[in-house]
Amino acid sequence: MASSATSSPSLEASGSAVPAQRDFSNEEDKTQEALTTFINLEDCKYASKYIGNAKSSDFMECDCYEEFEEGINHACDENSDCINRLTLIECVNGLCDTCGDNCQNQRFQKKEYADISVFKTKMKGYGVRANKDIEANDFIYEYKGEVIEEDEFRERLIDYDERGFKHFYFMMLQNAEFIDATIKGSLARFCNHSCNPNAYVNKWVVAGKLKMGIFAKRDIYKGEEITFDYNVDRYGATAQKCYCEEPNCIGFLGGKTQTDSASLLPQSYADALGVKVSVEKKWIREMKAKGLKIDKSNGTNINISFVESLSLAACESMDEVTKVMSVLLQIDDEYIGQKLLSRLFMITDESLLHQVIKFHGYRCFAKLLQFYANDIGLLGQILEFLDRLPKTTKNGITSSGIDKKINDLITRDNTLYNKGEELLEKWNSYETYNRISKKDINEISKKATDVRRIRLPPGWEIVHENGQPMYYNAQLQTKLRHPPSGSSKTFNSRTSSRDNLHGFHKKNSNFNKRHRLDDDAYEKIKMKRIENEMKALEKAKDEEKRLLKEKFELENQKKSELTKIIEFANKQKELEREQSIKEKEERAKRRVEKKQVSRSSHIEHKWNKFFASVVPNLLKKYENEHNISHEHTKHCSREIVKILTSKELKKDPSRAPDEEPTKEKRAKIRDFTTIYMDKFIQKYQDKKSTKHA
The missing domain is CATH 1.10.1740.100 (Set2, Rpb1 interacting domain)
Incomplete structure (x- = not known):
């Protein structure tokens, strides 16, 4: 069987390619028996509402549009350019406006788990197997448990050891926060370790909370045991013998052997830094040859010496920008954040700078300004980089609140005043547009050109002006009614009407070639079109005035109610704060x-x-x-x-x-x-x- 997704054969074409000794299809199903050994959770249980939160509490909205066929919304699927999906953020019903409800980027929320079952292994206790073929990168299961803080984690380690527990099920969620699936968890707790795993663990943001999911590292065949590497993701008290039987097996889990052989970085960090496995292995060999100890620093699963040895380069592709932005949006390690920022700071390709903006760039940097609030030197570099970003609409700047963050920063620190003031003045000159709404899209989709199907070149955006979609490039100060050159249609084979639409355009094109209009007729048509556009403009203005008037009246009606709601919310907040203090004192x-x-x-x-x-x-x-x-x-x-x-x-x-x-x-x-x-x-x-x- 192939060892990677890129070289592995199609699951359907290859059939059951798993070797006989690795096919556990015939082993007795022990799922129900395994479920009696712990409390199965529907969702993670949080020790308090203040933990497990993503570093950025602002919801990230994608740019996709709903795409219903046979009652199913296919927006944000695996083959889409969904910004949220690419940066490991799930869309949420009611918050993602244009992509609609129940899009395809809600796998954690919908619990779209792979078909798996528990069986009894010869040497490792329970294990998890695939009941059906699973394709590379498919979501397998969420790793659930009790989300606790580090003090409680340390206490439980000692407590479980004293109680004679043989197996530990801890996984780090983020700095100083852990998932404990020992007593309460999900079937994912039974996934065993392997030194050559077929799955990996990745961290996603789901409705403001961080979630750990297990995903297929390569194609996994029916009957295969599902495994991932514990070296980074799981914690126990003492070293245990490893029974994975892989050629590269290190022999033990935990202890010095594991430390020496473990990954030098979490996988997401390695991908974002552009580090390949071969680079890690080469560095480990060199360190051992010199007789130097290999160790992680400060319990963060990051080897500082290894990272310092890397020669980091600028991001050179959209994929590299995506990986860097994905980590920066969730960053909780200042050192790694600085290294990733250095990759962005070196970018010279303007199309990649556009991608930084596209992948929630302004929201990300608004968070980083606060994250590095005490590092004046780095804050200065961030401001310089923001100044280099290409011109765009002002919408993203305003919605992210980055302009307010910079204003607070330069008020607090005079050394950054000039840079910050120049940047704010520059942004203030940008134009603000209404984003094209779902209602507008539905209207436009009835016409020949459907903006949902257009992939624009870097720097171009779809904006709403006078009730009509426009293609806008802030850098070039250009507006077009039709897609700019370099745009591509993202049609797929799901909807046959698209093929009919293509035939319609082709037919009309041939008709126009055969029947050229004379100049007078053309001018009449042109004047009539301008007249219609002016009427539509006046109508849109009248409608806008009416809506503003209704909005003003509604705001006056709700003003007193809003005051009461704010007072109630403040009281609730105070009660929650007092309860939190009481809980901390008891702990x-x-x-x-x-x-x-x-x-x-x-x-x-x-x-x-x-x-x-x-x-x-x-x-x-x-x-x-x-x-x-x-x-x-x-x-x-x-x-x-x-x-x-x-x-x-x-x-x-x-x-x-x-x-x-x-x-x-x-x-x-x-x-x-x-x-x-x-x-x-x-x-x-x-x-x-x-x-x-």
């Missing part, structure tokens, strides 16, 4: 109590060890002198240690013993041991005499 109290119990147990263990270093040696003579069995002396030794430890803890529960017993302490231990053993020997001999009598 802190529980942590203190737990630490006290843990310390007490730790001190008791030290005293036991302290006395155990002396007592057993004192009892050796009793075996020979009094003919006492070794088992009896061992029992006595344990009892003496236990009694002595108890006495010390009663004196002072918080005091730990010295590293070595002093001469005086040894004498006291010897005296107590002698008294104890004299009594024991007397009882032992009395019991022995009675037995013989």
Whole structure:
């Protein structure tokens, strides 16, 4: 079977290409049995509403348009140019205006999981297999669990270890936040590790929350076990033997072997930085050859030394821009963010700068201005880069709020005032247009040209002017009624009416070639068209005035209601804040109590060890002198240690013993041991005499 999506054969064409030893179709279905071992969650359970949130709370709206056929909306599908889908953001009903409800970019929300089941493996416990063929990059399942903060994560690691749990199901969601699927989770928890996995984990933004999804790394065939690499994504207490049986198997999960062999970066970071697997492997070999230790930094799964060794280049394709923007929109690591920004700062191709804007660029940089609020040098570079971006409409700037962020920045820091003021003045000269609405699209789609099917060259946008769609290029200060040269139609084979439309245009083109209009007739038609356009313009203006008047009246009616809503919302916010403080105080109290119990147990263990270093040696003579069995002396030794430890803890529960017993302490231990053993020997001999009598 091929190892990558690019070279793998078509699933339908190839049939079941999975080797017999990797085909688990005939293994008994253990799904129902596995479901009894944990609490199955419909959605992730959050410890509080303040965690699991995407760094940018503003909803990202795509530029797609709804496309219904047989009752199904095909907008934003796998083959579309949906900006949200490309940057790992799901569309949300009611928020994405033009793409309509129930588009194809809602796989987490609709729970569009692959057909999978649980089976029992020979060495790894439960595993997950594909019941049907799965194509490369298909969504398989969401990794669900309890979303907790780092303090709780550390406590649970210790707690589960003390309770004897053999398997841990933690996955990092973002910095200082984790998904724990140990007790509550989904079937995705049973996906095993492999050193050569067929799936990978990716982070998506879904209605403002971060979600972890498992996706097919390559074509996966019916009966194959679904696996991903735990090295980056899963956490446990101790090293465990790996049973993946792959040629490149590292032998263990966890411990030094895993650290040395693990990916040097999370996959999304590696893709955004343009790092190939071969580059990682070469660096690891070089480090080992020098005898240098390979380690992750600060528990972030990022090897700083490796990243510093990279020679980063400018993004050279739309795909590279997409990967960088996708990570920057969710960035929670300042160091990686700086490295990715350096790739953008080096871009010279204007078409790629247009793509930066297209992929939520202004919203992204509005967030980054706040993220790097204390790095004046980097903020200056960001302002310079924003100044280099091509001219566009003012709509994206206003809706993102980046102009307000810059205004706050230059008010706070005088060193950036000139750059910021120049940028704001430049943006202020940009034109504002109404975005073409879904209603307009539906009207226009009845005519010969359907704007939903037009892919525009970089720098061009579709805007709404006087009730009509216009093709606008802010850089060239050009407006056209028809698509600019270089545009392409994105028709596909789903709708046969498109082929009919193409035939209609071709037929009319041939007709015009055969029947040329004379100049006078052409002028009459032209004047009539201008007259109709002027009438339409006046009608549109009247309609706009009427709508504005209605809007003003409605706002006055709702003003008092809005005031009440704001007051209620403020009260609710205050109550929630108080509840949050109370919850944090209770968690802190529980942590203190737990630490006290843990310390007490730790001190008791030290005293036991302290006395155990002396007592057993004192009892050796009793075996020979009094003919006492070794088992009896061992029992006595344990009892003496236990009694002595108890006495010390009663004196002072918080005091730990010295590293070595002093001469005086040894004498006291010897005296107590002698008294104890004299009594024991007397009882032992009395019991022995009675037995013989």
